[in-house]
Amino acid sequence: MRLIAILLLLVLPQTGLAQGAASLIADQVRLTTDQQLIASGNIEVLYDGTRLTATQITYDRASDRLSIVGPIVIQLADGTVVLADSGALDPTLENGILRGARIVLDQQLQLAANQVDRIDGRYSQLYRTVASSCQVCADQAPLWSIRAQRVVHDSVEQQLYFENATLFIRNAPVFWLPMMRLPDPSLERATGFLIPRQRNNTQLGFGIKVPYFITLGDHRDLTLTPYVSAETRTLELIYRQAFRNGNLRIQGAASDDTLEDDNRSYVFAQGAFELSGGYQLDFDIEAVSDTAYLQDYGYSSKDRLDSAISVTRATPDSLQQVHLTYYQTLRDDESNASLPPLVADAQYETRQPARWGGTLTYGASIDSAYRYSSTDGDAGRDVTRVGGFGSWEESRILSGGFVAQTKLSLRADYYAVQDDSSYAAGAVQVVPSSQVTLRWPLAAYSDSGAAHLLTPVVSLAWADAYGDTPPNEDSTRSELDRGNLFDLSRFTGEDAVETGGQMAVGLTYTRIGSAGLDTTLAFGRILRSEAQEDFTSASGLDGLQSDWLVAGQIAGNNGFLFDARALFDDRDGLTVADARIAWQNTRVSLAAHYIWQSADAAENLTSTVSEWTVDAGVVLSDRWRVELDGRYDIAADSPVSAGIVLGWQNECVKIDVSASRSYTSSTTVDPSTTFGLSGSLTGFSAGRSAAGRATSCRN
Structure with a gap:
């Protein structure tokens, strides 16, 4: 017969009154003459969101300690699971020692240690620890593991601190670090390094990108990515911020390379904001230092940049809009002075039911095209139109x-023309x-x-x-x-x-x-x-x-x-x-x-245009996937671009190998080939989860 005991006075004589009682379920509960309470058989303890199961628990009133015989399973309120052979804890399950312990974070990362010290319900201090998110089989080492002399897990800050840590691939040590900090898998955002990416380009040589993510509060972040190769020193950045009424994103890069004598850079910025009165502000800023920079580094394939800002108000029966656009050409056969580079327009339109039936729509608009050149004719002409x-x-x-x-319509326009x-x-x-x-x-x-x-x-x-x-x-x-x-x-x-x-x-x-x-x-x-x-x-x-x-x-x-x-x-x-x-x-x-x-x-x-493009992705198995993209000019019988990504992942590793080729050639852009390699150990990256199929153990 199972017994239920409320340990309000016996197990928690002081903390229970202040914080609530613990519930104990066991096959047998007995009280000894020296004020020890012994519970045995299918034990389950529930206290303040924490659940503990064990074979036997002995509570000593004099020392206010629990001696627990395993196998012990502790499920904490934040989802962390702690397994141990035996332990000694206080009645709140927040302080004590667990021996032969293993901690499982977010059902992904496992940390096995000879001993775990629990401190204030916040810190878990592990000694002689092995950490891995791989399936652990009895007859072989995991695919990867980190072995450390000491690991401290801060459950409040959701951080893991390693001392004297070595990364192992199977049983082979790869590299050693005296100190290391990593986020636990339950953390959504954390400052730290992201997945490194290797890039091998025929123009820029062999290089590596190491992104560093910086949290600037709950609504802002910055990613800095140094890119270093034999031919370039580049710093890339992405800044993001969410506002109550909109969002902002800025990305760009600055480079000092051997391809050009001057420093090179670009910036793309986008924003959208809701204004008062139902108005919407949108802007998109694009600028680059030279015509080949975006192609050389693979940032964009655009051959014309357009920076625009607009204010719009749209209702079921009216439209109001002001729009300004600046164009920057990257084409060899064009110049900014004659595009035209600056185009502005504003319009108002409304509709309403007509008294005699049907719908009446009317409005007015103005637009202007401005060229820097004062050459007479198409290359220098400036035009402004006003109409209704x-x-x-x-x-x-x-x-x-x-x-x-x-439908009956009437429109009238006035044009002001200069330089033509x-x-x-x-x-x-x-x-x-x-x-x-x-x-x-x-x-x-x-x-x-x-x-x-x-x-x-x-x-x-x-x-x-x-x-x-x-x-x-x-x-x-x-x-x-x-x-x-x-x-x-x-x-x-x-x-x-x-x-x-x-x-x-x-x-x-x-x-x-x-x-x-x-x-x-x-x-x-x-x-x-x-x-x-x-x-x-x-x-x-x-x-x-x-x-x-x-x-x-x-x-x-x-x-x-x-x-x-x-x-x-x-x-x-x-x-x-x-x-x-x-x-x-x-x-x-x-x-x-x-x-x-x-x-x-x-x-x-x-000449005749005949061209096809393809973008495909196939999941070959639970672990393998392939992605293909290509563009081919049939009329010229020549490829334009091609790329392939081969990916492999299991429950603890993700690896992507890529290759791409750009055949674009002009006076400023040369064909180039790029090879890439990136990999990650799942279980640490903030906000990521292991998506691959777990490795099965052979008996």
Whole structure:
């Protein structure tokens, strides 16, 4: 028969009154004549969140000590598990000695010692200790272990302090440290070294990166990463801070290398903040010392940097936005003076129900493009546009299931032009437009439960431009796709206008499968009364008739996606084709993209573009994984970039081996190959957990 004793007066005569009582469960409890309480058989003690199990406990009232016979298992309130053969503790289980002990932290890291001293419930002092997060088998040493003369675990600060420590791989010593501090695995954030990374680059040579993470409170941190090789001395940094109303991230690096005579550096900064009144502040700052620095060090593949700041307020019926962007080109054939490098715009737009029905939308905007150069013409032209617009739109359902949409619009703009004698210094343009779109959605359901929707669409539109013709700054790149087939204008900005009458026709078919597989297919084209000279042939929008647009998508609830689009010209055939496929499950992640585009001198495409990219990851087993990425220029029959990462991990080790090759070549950038190696011992890193499958022991 099991007995339950509340040790309020006997076991905890003083501390129990102040802090609460301990509960003892045992098969047998007896009190001796010399005031010793002996409990034996399936013992369980619960006190202040701590649970202890043992074979026998003897409490001596005179010394106020517990003598415990194991096997002993102590489960502390913070999740730490302590195992021991025998021990002597005070009734609070916070002070005493455990012999033949083993401590398990966060179910990851094991520390085995001849003796463990418990002090004030906070410190555990271990002597002649072996620490490892590997599976420990009786017939062989763990894959790695740290053997130390003394280890102190501070459960409040969640830190481990090692004295006279040696790292062993199996039974072979690797290196020795007189003192070492590491976080225990339950700590989420801690100042200290992160995983070192080895980098071997054909331009920078063999080097190593050693990140050092610094906590600056609960909401800020700084990571400093020295990068040292035979060719460079570099310091990288990442600063992060979370505010009550937003966040900030700054990353950058500074280098002194043999590739350039001057010091090199870059900085990227991003921030987003919620302001009062519903406004949102966003900024993105990008700067680099020279055109090749980002490519040489693998920081970014961008060939144009854009620093921007914007303030936006969006509500269900209005939009207010101010945006400023500074561009820095890294291309050999461009200069900052003629990009233009500085672009600013502001806009206001609102909509409301009209008294006579439908929706009324109106607004105003201003934008400006500024170039440093004062050269007459495109290279030095500065343009500022101020304009306003108004539109009325209404949708109605007609008999037979037809849906009719009517839209009337009017916009007026004033352009101030400098440093370009081919345009008037002041230009005014007024553009009226109208559009009627008719849709006829037809729905059907199959016996399998799939839904089918067939929608033919016809759109008639007209627009014209009155006044002066302004320079085209914001509509130089346009392309026909499924999203703008039935738009009133396919230009991306306000400077260019589609004039004359036009008719857009199209057909969309959608199937929504009962098993989660959805399919969409659409095609259409545009017929015009006037050819549009501002459209290029590669856009698919030039001439009296646009190219035929064919687009489709297949999406499944199992992570599969296929999306494709093509433009066909009646005379020249295929103009543009692009497709992408993606598939992801627990073991496979695949993303691939292909693009083909015909040559077009108007868009600086001197030759046909034909290129594919792939990014894939496969979990080969519980321990092995491989990641691949590549980009290949089929038209030039030449690779652009390639990379592979091979990873292995078990319950206590993670190792990544990588190789990448950049084939980019210019007057400032040379092709380069980079090899990398990184590894970590799981169980120590703050906020990390062992994800690999545990090693099994053979009998």
